[in-house]
Amino acid sequence: MARLQIRNLEKVYGNAFKAVHGISLDVNDGEFMVLVGPSGCAKSTTLRMIAGLETITGGEVRIGDRIVNNLPPGQRGISMVFQNYALYPHMKVRNNLAFGLKLKRRPKPEIEESTRAVAGILEIDPLLDRLPKQLSGGQAQRVAVGRALIKKPEVFLFDEPLSNLDAKLRASMRVRITDLHKRLKRDGLSSTVVYVTHDQTEAMTMGDRICVMKDGHIMQVADPVTLYNRPENAFVAGFIGSPEMNLLEGTVVANGGLTVALAGQPLSFGPALTDRLKAKDGDAVTVGIRPQHLSIAAQDDDNALEGTVAHVEFMGHEVYLHVDLAGMRLVAVVPSDRYNPADIHDDHIRLTPREEAVHIFDRQTGRNISLPPEA
Amino acid sequence: MTQEIAVPAAAELETARAHIESRRMHVISSAVRYFLLAGVGFIMLYPLIWLIGASFKTNSEIFTNPGFIPQEPTIDGYIQGWKTSTPYTFATFFWNTFLIILPKTIGTAISCAAVAYGFARFEFPGKKILFATLIATLLLPNVVTRIPHYLLFRDLGWLDTFLPLWVPSAFAGDAFFVFMLIQFLRAIPRDMEEAARVDGANTLQTLIYIVVPMLAPALISVCLFQFMWTMNDFLGPLIYLSSVDKYPISLALKLSIDTTEAFQWNRILAMSVLALMPALVVFFLAQKYFIEGISTGGVKG
Known part of the structure; x- marks a missing residue:
C-alpha cells in the first residue's frame, strides 16, 4: 500500500542540460498512472529517477512515507519492467524470477512457492526451464512482468514495456497488464503503477490517470476522458486522440458572434463557443478540431471550410479525408455510411465542424481559451 | 511451324549450356582455391610436423634424413629427455609452469574483469586520465620496464620466486586484457545490470551474478591468451629465476642445450x-569460446 509523491523533481545532466524542470506529481495508492509524451520529453528519465537508476538533482521522491532520494533501487520497494525485457540471459526463467528473492535470502520453499504462483498468474509454467533466448517476445515480456510481480513491490514501474512487440501482441498484453492491475487491487495487494509510453492509445486505454509530458514539463494530468474532452493546451490536444486533432492557425475577426479566419476563409461560431471564449479581435489563435468532429457540409451551408481533397483513405468502418486548405493540412474522419464520393466536386469538399467540440488555443501560450466551466 | 519450335529449343539449349559452363567454372575455382x-x-604446418616426426628419430637420423617420417622410430628421446641432465625430471618443470600459470590466469581474470567493469560502467573523478594511463601502458614496449621491474622486485626480496611472474598480472597489470574486456562490456546493454540493481543486487553482486556470466566468452579468451603467453614466456623466468628446481618448461628446454657439449637434439625436440x-589441448577444447570472445570483442568494440 503506497502512494508515490514527486515534489519539484529536477534533473540536470553533467553538461548542464536540464532534462526535468521541477515537476510535481501524486500517484494515489492503487492508481495506474501513465506518463506519456513524445521521445525526449524526459518521461523515462523521470521513471528512472523514481527507480533510483538516475540520480536526482533536485526535489524529492516519496514512496509511502519514506523519502527515497538516496536509497539504492533495491531498497525503494519498487520493481521495474524494461523495454527490452532485460532478462538475465544466462539464467533460466525460473532463476530470472527468483533472483530478487534469492538476493534477499528468502527461504527456499517460499521462493519456490512464489515462483509457482507468479508463473501460474502469467501462464508461463511451461517456460520455467527455458533460457531467455528460447522465448518469443511476448513470452519474454511476460517473464519480465513476472519478475516484477514476484517481489510484491509497493510501486510497479513500466518503461515502455510493449514497444518491442508487434501490434497484435501489444493489444493482448495491454489487456493482460490492465487485468493484472485489477487483480492485484482486488486481492488487496499493492498495485500502484507508473507506466511510461509514447503511445497515446496505450495511455488512453490503460491509465486511470494520464500525465502528459513535454520537454521535461508536465502539460496536464487527468483521466483519459477529461484529457480528450478538455485539453488544457494545444500540445495535449494534438497529442491525445487518433488521428491527431487538426490544429489550424487563424485570427479572431469578430463579426456579430465570433468569426475566425482560417487560411483566408471566415468561419463563424455560435453562442456555444462564443460564450466561453476569452479572446478579442485580432488575436492570433489556433483552432483545434478533431477529425471526428468534422462533417461534410450541406449544400446550403455557407459556414464551412472549403479545401482540396489530397487523398482518401478507406479504413472500413470510416473514411479518412486528407484535405488541403490553402497550404494547411486537415484530416476529417467520416463514417463510411455517411461518405458519399458525390460530395467531392472537382476534388473540392466543404467541411463543417461540430461547434461544441471545437477548441480554441492562444497561439502564443498554447493555452486553451475556450474551456467551458467544469460541470 | 518447325522454325517456330526450333527457336525456343535453341534458347533452352543455350541456357542449359550456360548453366553447365557456370557450374564448371565454379568447380574449377573451388578446386584452385582449396589447392x-x-x-x-x-607450408605453415611443416615445421610442426617435422618437429613431431623428428622427435621420434635417433640423433644421427635427424641430420641425415630430411623427411619427417622416421626410419627407425624410437621413443628414446622422450625417455632421456624427461630425465634431463639435472636432478629433476621434466615433471618438476611442468609443475613449476603450472604453479605460475594457475595464479596468474585466475588473478588476471578476476582483476581485469573488476577493473574493466569499473571503467566501462562507472563515472568517477579522474577516469579519463586513468584510462589514458591504461592505454599508454598498452603502448609501452615491455623491454623498457624490465630494469625498473627487476629493481623493484629485488628490493621486495622476490627474486628467485614465482611472485614477480604472476603478481603484477593478478592486479590487472595486463592493460591489453583490461582494454579487451572494456570493449566487450561496452557492447553489452546496461539493462540487465539495472534490472539486477532493481532486484536488490549491490555493485559486487551485479558484477558476480550478472556481468561475469555475460562476459564469459571474453573472459575465456583472456584466460587462454594468458595461458599461452605464460607458457611461452622465456624472458620473464630467465630474468627472475635462478635455481634450476624452479625452472618452468620454457627455461628447462634450454637446459638440454647448454649443459652437454654435444646437443642431444632428439631430447630437445621430444620435450x-x-x-x-x-597449449594445443587447451586451445582446441576452448576454441569455440575463444573465437567468439575475440570476434565479439573486436567487431562490436
Whole structure:
C-alpha cells in the first residue's frame, strides 16, 4: 500500500542540460498512472529517477512515507519492467524470477512457492526451464512482468514495456497488464503503477490517470476522458486522440458572434463557443478540431471550410479525408455510411465542424481559451 | 511451324549450356582455391610436423634424413629427455609452469574483469586520465620496464620466486586484457545490470551474478591468451629465476642445450613436443569460446 509523491523533481545532466524542470506529481495508492509524451520529453528519465537508476538533482521522491532520494533501487520497494525485457540471459526463467528473492535470502520453499504462483498468474509454467533466448517476445515480456510481480513491490514501474512487440501482441498484453492491475487491487495487494509510453492509445486505454509530458514539463494530468474532452493546451490536444486533432492557425475577426479566419476563409461560431471564449479581435489563435468532429457540409451551408481533397483513405468502418486548405493540412474522419464520393466536386469538399467540440488555443501560450466551466 | 519450335529449343539449349559452363567454372575455382589454401596451410604446418616426426628419430637420423617420417622410430628421446641432465625430471618443470600459470590466469581474470567493469560502467573523478594511463601502458614496449621491474622486485626480496611472474598480472597489470574486456562490456546493454540493481543486487553482486556470466566468452579468451603467453614466456623466468628446481618448461628446454657439449637434439625436440601439448589441448577444447570472445570483442568494440 503506497502512494508515490514527486515534489519539484529536477534533473540536470553533467553538461548542464536540464532534462526535468521541477515537476510535481501524486500517484494515489492503487492508481495506474501513465506518463506519456513524445521521445525526449524526459518521461523515462523521470521513471528512472523514481527507480533510483538516475540520480536526482533536485526535489524529492516519496514512496509511502519514506523519502527515497538516496536509497539504492533495491531498497525503494519498487520493481521495474524494461523495454527490452532485460532478462538475465544466462539464467533460466525460473532463476530470472527468483533472483530478487534469492538476493534477499528468502527461504527456499517460499521462493519456490512464489515462483509457482507468479508463473501460474502469467501462464508461463511451461517456460520455467527455458533460457531467455528460447522465448518469443511476448513470452519474454511476460517473464519480465513476472519478475516484477514476484517481489510484491509497493510501486510497479513500466518503461515502455510493449514497444518491442508487434501490434497484435501489444493489444493482448495491454489487456493482460490492465487485468493484472485489477487483480492485484482486488486481492488487496499493492498495485500502484507508473507506466511510461509514447503511445497515446496505450495511455488512453490503460491509465486511470494520464500525465502528459513535454520537454521535461508536465502539460496536464487527468483521466483519459477529461484529457480528450478538455485539453488544457494545444500540445495535449494534438497529442491525445487518433488521428491527431487538426490544429489550424487563424485570427479572431469578430463579426456579430465570433468569426475566425482560417487560411483566408471566415468561419463563424455560435453562442456555444462564443460564450466561453476569452479572446478579442485580432488575436492570433489556433483552432483545434478533431477529425471526428468534422462533417461534410450541406449544400446550403455557407459556414464551412472549403479545401482540396489530397487523398482518401478507406479504413472500413470510416473514411479518412486528407484535405488541403490553402497550404494547411486537415484530416476529417467520416463514417463510411455517411461518405458519399458525390460530395467531392472537382476534388473540392466543404467541411463543417461540430461547434461544441471545437477548441480554441492562444497561439502564443498554447493555452486553451475556450474551456467551458467544469460541470 | 518447325522454325517456330526450333527457336525456343535453341534458347533452352543455350541456357542449359550456360548453366553447365557456370557450374564448371565454379568447380574449377573451388578446386584452385582449396589447392592454394591446402598448400599454404601445409607450408605453415611443416615445421610442426617435422618437429613431431623428428622427435621420434635417433640423433644421427635427424641430420641425415630430411623427411619427417622416421626410419627407425624410437621413443628414446622422450625417455632421456624427461630425465634431463639435472636432478629433476621434466615433471618438476611442468609443475613449476603450472604453479605460475594457475595464479596468474585466475588473478588476471578476476582483476581485469573488476577493473574493466569499473571503467566501462562507472563515472568517477579522474577516469579519463586513468584510462589514458591504461592505454599508454598498452603502448609501452615491455623491454623498457624490465630494469625498473627487476629493481623493484629485488628490493621486495622476490627474486628467485614465482611472485614477480604472476603478481603484477593478478592486479590487472595486463592493460591489453583490461582494454579487451572494456570493449566487450561496452557492447553489452546496461539493462540487465539495472534490472539486477532493481532486484536488490549491490555493485559486487551485479558484477558476480550478472556481468561475469555475460562476459564469459571474453573472459575465456583472456584466460587462454594468458595461458599461452605464460607458457611461452622465456624472458620473464630467465630474468627472475635462478635455481634450476624452479625452472618452468620454457627455461628447462634450454637446459638440454647448454649443459652437454654435444646437443642431444632428439631430447630437445621430444620435450618441445611435450611442451606444446598443454597449449594445443587447451586451445582446441576452448576454441569455440575463444573465437567468439575475440570476434565479439573486436567487431562490436
